[in-house]
Amino acid sequence: MADRYLHFTGTAPGRFLTRRLGLPRPVALRRWSPGAPALDGPLLHLTAGDSGVTERLGSLLAATGLSVRAHAERPAGIVLDATAVDTPGGLAHVHSALHPVVRSLAPGGRVVVLGVRPSADDHHQAAAQQALEGFVRSLGKEIGRGATVQLLRIAPEGVDAAESTLRFLLSPRSAYVSGQVIELTAAAPGPVADWAAPLAGRTALVTGAGRGIGASVASVLARDGARVLCLDVPAAHDELAATAERIGATALPLDITADDAAERIADAAPDGLDVLVHNAGITRDRRLANMPAERWAPVIEVNLDSVLRTTDALLKSGTLNRGGRIVATASIAGIAGNNGQTNYAASKAGIVGLVRSLAPRAAADHGITVNAVAPGFIETRMTAAVPLLVREAGRRMNSLAQGGLPVDVAETTAWFAQPGSAAVNGQVVRVCGQSLLGA
Numbered sequence: 001m002a003d004r005y006l007h008f009t010g011t012a013p014g015r016f017l018t019r020r021l022g023l024p025r026p027v028a029l030r031r032w033s034p035g036a037p038a039l040d041g042p043l044l045h046l047t048a049g050d051s052g053v054t055e056r057l058g059s060l061l062a063a064t065g066l067s068v069r070a071h072a073e074r075p076a077g078i079v080l081d082a083t084a085v086d087t088p089g090g091l092a093h094v095h096s097a098l099h100p101v102v103r104s105l106a107p108g109g110r111v112v113v114l115g116v117r118p119s120a121d122d123h124h125q126a127a128a129q130q131a132l133e134g135f136v137r138s139l140g141k142e143i144g145r146g147a148t149v150q151l152l153r154i155a156p157e158g159v160d161a162a163e164s165t166l167r168f169l170l171s172p173r174s175a176y177v178s179g180q181v182i183e184l185t186a187a188a189p190g191p192v193a194d195w196a197a198p199l200a201g202r203t204a205l206v207t208g209a210g211r212g213i214g215a216s217v218a219s220v221l222a223r224d225g226a227r228v229l230c231l232d233v234p235a236a237h238d239e240l241a242a243t244a245e246r247i248g249a250t251a252l253p254l255d256i257t258a259d260d261a262a263e264r265i266a267d268a269a270p271d272g273l274d275v276l277v278h279n280a281g282i283t284r285d286r287r288l289a290n291m292p293a294e295r296w297a298p299v300i301e302v303n304l305d306s307v308l309r310t311t312d313a314l315l316k317s318g319t320l321n322r323g324g325r326i327v328a329t330a331s332i333a334g335i336a337g338n339n340g341q342t343n344y345a346a347s348k349a350g351i352v353g354l355v356r357s358l359a360p361r362a363a364a365d366h367g368i369t370v371n372a373v374a375p376g377f378i379e380t381r382m383t384a385a386v387p388l389l390v391r392e393a394g395r396r397m398n399s400l401a402q403g404g405l406p407v408d409v410a411e412t413t414a415w416f417a418q419p420g421s422a423a424v425n426g427q428v429v430r431v432c433g434q435s436l437l438g439a
Contacts, residue, residue: 003379003395006402026401027146029175030108032411037196038171041076041106042067048093051084056159057114064167075101077110077170082132083156085115086125094135102139108146110170111139114162115153117183129153133181140179140434141399148178148400148434158186161423167195168415176408178399179434182427187363190323190419198418200225205265205273207256208280210236212380213329215243216406217277220414222247226275229268231256256280257306262313272321275417276314278307278328281347283382285340296343303347308354315366322367327416328355329409330374330428336437348374352428359426369425371416376432379403398433 006026008014018025030036043066047054061068061079069075078101082094094113105111113136118126132151140149150169154162161184168174169182192198204221208214209230222228228249232240237253244251252268254261265273281303284295307328314320333341334348351372359370377383377394383403384391395403409431416424 003402005392005395024396024401025144026396027107027144029146029400029402030172031175031405031407032172036172038065039076039110041074041109042069042072043077043079043170044069044072044075044101046070046078046080046097046101048080048082048097049084049090051081053083053154053156053159054081057081060159060163060166063163064170066170072104074104074106075109076106077112078102078105079166079170080111080113082113083116083154085128085132086122087128088124088131090128091131091135094132098139102143105143105145105147108175110174111143111147111149112166112169113149113151115151116156117153136181137179137434146175146400148174150178151181153181153183155184155186155423158184158188158423161186161189163189164192164198164415164418164420165424168411173411173415176400176404176431176433177412177429180429182424182429184423185363185425187422187425189422192418192420194225197225198420199275199414202274202417202419203227203229203269203271204275204277204417205229205231205252205269206277206279207231209243210239211243212382213375213378213406213409214279215239216410217279217413218243218249219247220407220410221275221277221417222249224414224418226417229265231265232280256310257301261306262310262317262319265310265314266317266319269319272319273314273324274321275325275327276311276320277413277417278311278326278351280306281329283341283344285344287340288342291343299343300347300350303344304350304354307351311354311358315362315368320366320368323419323422324366324368325417325421326358326362326368326370327413328370328372330355330372332374332376332430332432332435332437335374335428335430336435355428356426363425369416369422371424371426372428373409373412373416374428374430374432375404375409376430376435376437377403378409378431379405397437398435400433402433404431404433
């Protein structure tokens with residue numbers, strides 16, 4: 001369903017009324033397209049204090065293809081290196097670097113603040129680096145005009161590992177990601193021969209791929225060069241076949257909760273899987289006092305238990321190739337909770353637990369990363385069916401004052417899936433426009 005309010009605020013009368021009445025003023029977001037794959041304008045590279053990674057970081061930013069400058073009147077992006085901030089006094093350098101330029105950021109621009117992990121041994125450094133999180137989340141809520149703000153914590157010895165993440169955050173692909181804290185390891189990135197097709201030669205499987213977010217994920221992975229297997233329940237055969245045909249993928253009608261699901265997936269991918277995307281999910285909403293067991297059990301079974309069983313079996317059988325990627329779909333409901341969704345929120349919080357526990361072991365034992373995307377209000381058939389007032393609240397209660405699109409979730413999933421994203425592990429990234437829920 002079209003967001004009529006967003007369209008109205010883009011007109012002259014809409015701009016006048018929303019300004020006079022103090023109503024939300026969303027800006028139409030510019031997402032990736034073949035004709036406009038990059039930000040339109042220069043990238044401003046700033047440093048807060050003295051930093052040992054500035055020179056290497058500058059070379060890395062230049063490799064993104066953006067025009068990197070120390071001064072720019074209308075930057076499309078700003079990268080602030082705050083890795084050396086280790087005292088509260090050092091935060092003054094953050095203020096002095098961004099205060100003069102933040103107003104000049106182009107509409108739909110990007111701000112990325114680089115920090116490091118707060119120290120377990122130096123509480124002064126830990127305080128200063130944790131302060132950056134509050135700073136970034138607050139700036140994301142006030143910057144407006146469709147701009148986004150992120151905190152990227154890097155390993156100083158692994159600056160090169162940040163390339164895929166910087167390419168994502170400093171591009172139209174991250175249009176609905178804001179206010180996030182992403183922490184990288186020092187793992188060496190895998191080779192990427194062509195950044196226009198970073199998944200070339202890799203095989204991906206997407207569950208729940210018949211429609212909605214799953215279909216969009218499958219489409220973006222195929223766009224990025226992957227050979228895609230689209231899995232969905234047999235009852236969704238027609239939609240699944242249409243999706244697979246549209247993107248040149250293979251349809252795999254299969255109930256992911258079936259006892260032999262992992263075995264059949266392995267049979268469909270004789271050369272193994274490089275990317276496993278757990279997207280399939282269902283809702284059976286009702287308040288707990290009115291929720292019988294038959295509404296509770298299927299949600300846990302589909303959204304969580306089948307993810308655990310299938311992942312374990314595919315790891316054990318070696319179907320997931322070394323250097324592979326596992327991406328699961330969580331939800332802001334699992335982070336913030338939601339009225340009438342105790343079953344759904346429990347299942348999605350369980351996904352977060354899976355990621356945090358499995359990620360370090362999968363990386364150590366198999367060279368495989370495990371991450372999750374946590375969508376907020378995404379414009380799908382399901383959200384189009386909710387009551388008008390609830391739908392409008394979902395759209396406006398975020399820093400971008402609008403709902404996201406399935407492609408926003410897909411672009412984040414594709415970034416996780418890249419071979420260059422080896423340092424992105426154990427992360428749960430919210431694709432929610434910086435929702436005010438659970439922020």
